Amino acid sequence: xxxxxxxRHIEMVRCDxxxxxxxxxxxxxxxxxxxxxxxxxxxxxxxxxxxxxxxLYVRAIVKEKRTPYEFWTPATDSAAFLxxxxxxxxxxxxxxxxxxxxxxGPEGATHRFGLDDPWLPLADDAAGEDLLSGxxxxxxxxxxxxxxxxESGASLRRLTAPGTGPLAVMGxxxxxxxxxxxxxxLRLTLTxxxxxxxxxxxxxxxRPVSQPYGRHGAGCGACP
Numbered sequence: 001x002x003x004x005x006x007x008r009h010i011e012m013v014r015c016d017x018x019x020x021x022x023x024x025x026x027x028x029x030x031x032x033x034x035x036x037x038x039x040x041x042x043x044x045x046x047x048x049x050x051x052x053x054x055x056l057y058v059r060a061i062v063k064e065k066r067t068p069y070e071f072w073t074p075a076t077d078s079a080a081f082l083x084x085x086x087x088x089x090x091x092x093x094x095x096x097x098x099x100x101x102x103x104x105g106p107e108g109a110t111h112r113f114g115l116d117d118p119w120l121p122l123a124d125d126a127a128g129e130d131l132l133s134g135x136x137x138x139x140x141x142x143x144x145x146x147x148x149x150x151e152s153g154a155s156l157r158r159l160t161a162p163g164t165g166p167l168a169v170m171g172x173x174x175x176x177x178x179x180x181x182x183x184x185x186l187r188l189t190l191t192x193x194x195x196x197x198x199x200x201x202x203x204x205x206x207r208p209v210s211q212p213y214g215r216h217g218a219g220c221g222a223c224p
Contacts, residue, residue, distance in 0.1 A: 007048060008038040010062060010077040012084045034084040036062045038071070045121075046177075048072070049133060049189065053181035059117070070162075072119070099134055099161035103154045103173060105147035110157065113140040115188065120161045123194035130169075130197055131176070132161070136188040144188070145175045153192070170196045 012034045015023050023031045043051070051057045052072065060073045060081065073081075099118035104110045115134025122130050136144075148154040156169040169192045177189040 007041050007043055007057065008071045008073055009041050010060065010073050010081045011037050011039070012080060013037055036081055036085075038062060038073075045131060045189075049177070049179055049187055053179060053185070053187055097162060099132065099159065101144075101156060102158040103144060103147050103156050105154055106150040106152055111140075111143045111147060113137075113143070118161050120164060122164075122197070126195040128194045129191050130194050131189060131191055132159070133187060133189045136186050138186060141175070141178060141186055141188050144190075145178075148174050148190075156192075168198055170198075172196055 013019065013036075015031045015033050015035050017030060019030060022028050024035050025031060048057060056075055057072045058075050058078050059070060060078045061070045062081065097117055099115040099120065100112070101115065102110055102112050113136070115132070115136055118132060118134035120130075120132050144154070153172040153174045155171045156167065156173055159167040159169070161167075171192075173190055173192045175188065176191040177187075179187040179189070181187065
């Protein structure tokens with residue numbers, strides 16, 4: 001399964017007379033320092049999970065055009081970036097690093113829990129499949145597996161994660177993988193059909209909107 005979103009290479013570019021663009025920090029001229037640029041790379045999702053668990057991929061926060069972005073990158077790219085920017089103030093991104101879930105089983109039983117250091121690549125079309133991966137406790141993983149064990153899987157009455165508004169999934173949420181790292185941590189991966197997911201927004205007093213695929217309905221905990 002290709003994993004196109006979220007893994008980026010970091011390349012350090014010298015800001016001197018050879019650079020075709022002005023200094024991204026000053027907006028004019030050349031400063032003589034090093035600035036990062038990033039580009040997407042593609043890996044299979046299984047390779048990414050195992051690579052992240054073993055330390056081959058790490059989380060990085062890079063500021064491009066005065067906007068900080070957080071993503072996964074090869075550890076060697078991160079080391080080169082940190083070395084080149086060691087004299088600068090660290091870049092931070094505000095927001096939680098835990099995904100909060102309220103799943104429900106076929107009989108309506110619910111269980112609230114969190115996934116640490118979550119990753120949520122959403123499908124680009126309704127025929128695709130969404131993924132949610134994060135570090136979990138064994139007890140939470142067992143409870144979720146029990147909720148999703150039925151023929152129709154579980155539903156997510158509410159899901160909040162960094163970088164996205166509240167989501168709801170109206171069924172067929174299943175445990176796709178339980179990966180045990182060498183250090184003993186448990187990385188849990190959930191999947192569901194993209195056409196059963198909807199994303200509710202409430203800003204500016206507007207009524208909730210569904211984007212991009214799912215429909216609002218009974219049991220949607222993301223909507224008021």
